[in-house]
Amino acid sequence: MNRSVKNLLGLLFLAALLGLAAAMASPFPLKMLLTQPGKVYDFVTADPPQHLAIVPVQGVASRQLVDTWGGARSGGRKHEGIDIFGPRNTPVLSATDGLVVSLSPNSLGGTVVWVLGPGRERHYYAHLESHAPSLAVGQWVEAGTVLGFVGDSGNARGTPPHLHYGIYRLGEGAVNPYDRLR
Numbered sequence: 001m002n003r004s005v006k007n008l009l010g011l012l013f014l015a016a017l018l019g020l021a022a023a024m025a026s027p028f029p030l031k032m033l034l035t036q037p038g039k040v041y042d043f044v045t046a047d048p049p050q051h052l053a054i055v056p057v058q059g060v061a062s063r064q065l066v067d068t069w070g071g072a073r074s075g076g077r078k079h080e081g082i083d084i085f086g087p088r089n090t091p092v093l094s095a096t097d098g099l100v101v102s103l104s105p106n107s108l109g110g111t112v113v114w115v116l117g118p119g120r121e122r123h124y125y126a127h128l129e130s131h132a133p134s135l136a137v138g139q140w141v142e143a144g145t146v147l148g149f150v151g152d153s154g155n156a157r158g159t160p161p162h163l164h165y166g167i168y169r170l171g172e173g174a175v176n177p178y179d180r181l182r
Contacts, residue, residue: 048119048169049096052180054143056125057084057150057163058091062182069176074155080174081124081166082181088161090150092125093143095165095181100139100147103131109164110153115141119169126164127156 055062071079096117105111109126113135117123129151141147150161167177 043097043118044120046118048117048121048167050180052095052143052177054093054095055084055181056093056095056147056165057086058093058146060084060086065178065181067176067178069178080168081126081164082176082178083162083164085160085162086150088150088152089129090161091146092128092148092150092163094141094145094147095123095143095177096121097142098123098140100135100137100141103135103137106154108155110156111148111151112154113147115147121170121175122168124164124166124168126166127151127153127162129153129161 055065065082065084068079068083069081073079092113094115096115098115098117100113101116101122102112102114109124111126111128111130113125113128113131115123115125125147127150128148131148132146135141135147150163152159152161156162156164165177167175167180169175
């Protein structure tokens, strides 16, 4: 993507964040936009990270991950992420710095968290047992922040507890997170 298009997208995104902040009466991102506009601008116009230092299930090492991307799912769907298994209620950590943009449940993922990360990628944490008690939409999180806890909610009910972790790139859809976590 050329730099002028990237800059325009960044400015539009900043405007959208400002509108979101006003609508939510949230101290972030309004406070951050007013006090650190350069940091926010750099964040939203950055290229997505090629490597994620945090495996989003506490205690799981990157060498333990299995690439489950593209596996067959019900209804002819393909798996758009990877499953990271762990004991129920193991903390789920944010893989990136970012903005919590949704805590709304859905039929497939059950209890979920969406974090908008660098380069405007959305990070999806699904099948949670529960959210972290203090987590809120509009909250800024750092990589390693506890978002919730491993579970089997949504269409994973009755399966071994795990986190479904997916990354969605603006305008492109799902991308495989496996190589970034290895």
